[in-house]
Amino acid sequence: MTLPPELHTLGDRPLLVICDYDGTLAPIVTRPEDAFPQPGAREALRRLTAHPTHHAAIVTGRRAEQIHALLNLPDLPVIGLHGMEWPGEEIRPPDEEALRFIATQLPDVPGLWLEDKRWTLAVHYRAVPEAQQANVEAVLAAVSLPEGWEVIAGKKVREFRPAGFGKGRAAQQLALTFPLHLPVFLGDDVTDEEGFVALRGQGGVTVKVGEGATAAEYRIASPAEVVALLEEWADSSLS
Numbered sequence: 566m567t568l569p570p571e572l573h574t575l576g577d578r579p580l581l582v583i584c585d586y587d588g589t590l591a592p593i594v595t596r597p598e599d600a601f602p603q604p605g606a607r608e609a610l611r612r613l614t615a616h617p618t619h620h621a622a623i624v625t626g627r628r629a630e631q632i633h634a635l636l637n638l639p640d641l642p643v644i645g646l647h648g649m650e651w652p653g654e655e656i657r658p659p660d661e662e663a664l665r666f667i668a669t670q671l672p673d674v675p676g677l678w679l680e681d682k683r684w685t686l687a688v689h690y691r692a693v694p695e696a697q698q699a700n701v702e703a704v705l706a707a708v709s710l711p712e713g714w715e716v717i718a719g720k721k722v723r724e725f726r727p728a729g730f731g732k733g734r735a736a737q738q739l740a741l742t743f744p745l746h747l748p749v750f751l752g753d754d755v756t757d758e759e760g761f762v763a764l765r766g767q768g769g770v771t772v773k774v775g776e777g778a779t780a781a782e783y784r785i786a787s788p789a790e791v792v793a794l795l796e797e798w799a800d801s802s803l804s
C-alpha cells in the first residue's frame with residue numbers, strides 16, 4: 566500500500582476528519598444492509614473521536630441511525646441524508662406529496678428497488694441486468710421533479726431529495742464549527758464531489774477513494790487504505 570506522502574504529514578493543526586460511509590469506510594456490496602465497516606474502521610474512528618485534539622464526523626447519504634447501528638459509536642457525530650439530518654436537531658417533516666409524485670413515475674423493472682428513507686427516495690438499479698441499466702438511468706433522468714427537488718447520481722443509484730442540502734454545505738458547516746482544525750474529507754462517490762469542492766475552497770485536504778474523475782487533491786485505492794490513514798492520524802499527536 567503506497568499512500569500519497571503528503572497525507573502522512575498534514576502539518577501542525579488538529580484534524581477534523583470527515584468521512585463518507587459507503588465505499589469509503591465500507592466496501593461497496595450488492596445490498597446496503599450488508600455494507601459492514603472495513604476491519605479496523607470502527608476502532609480507528611473510536612480513537613479519533615476520543616482523541617484529545619482531533620475530531621471526526623461522518624457525512625452520509627444514509628439515515629444517521631443506520632450509520633450508528635453499523636458503527637456503534639454514539640459519540641461520533643453523523644450528518645445524514647446528504648446534510649439534511651444533524652445531531653440533536655429536529656428535521657423538518659418529510660414532503661410526502663412530493664415523494665408520492667416521484668414514486669408514481671418510476672419504472673417497473675426487474676431488479677430495481679426503492680430505498681425509502683422517509684425524507685428522500687433512493688432508487689437502486691445495481692441488480693437490474695447490465696444491458697438495461699443505461700435505459701433505467703435515462704428513465705430516471707426524465708422523471709419530472711416537484712418544485713424545490715433534485716435528483717443526484719450515486720453508485721448504481723439515483724436519489725431524489727429536496728434541494729438546498731448536500732455534502733458540500735455539510736462539510737463547510739462542520740469546518741466553520743471547528744475553525745482551528747484542518748478539515749480533511751474522504752469520499753468515493755459523485756455526491757462526495759460537492760464536499761471536495763467546498764473544502765478545497767476552504768484550504769481543506771480532499772481524498773478520493775477509488776477510481777473516477779474527481780475534484781479531490783489526493784487519491785487512495787480502497788477502504789483498507791482509508792483505515793490505514795485513520796489509524797495513522799489517530800496515532801498522531803501535536804507537539
Ligand SMILES: O=P(O)(O)OC[C@H]1O[C@H](O[C@H]2O[C@H](CO)[C@@H](O)[C@H](O)[C@H]2O)[C@H](O)[C@@H](O)[C@@H]1O
Pocket residue numbers: 585586587588592593594595596597598600624625626627680687689691719720721722724754756
Ligand atoms: O454517502 P454514503 O455514505 O456513501 O451513502 C451513499 C448511498 O450508499 C448506499 O448505497 C450505495 O452502497 C450500497 C452498499 O455498498 C450499494 O449496494 C449501492 O449500490 C450504493 O449506491 C445507500 O443504500 C444509499 O442510501 C446511500 O445514499
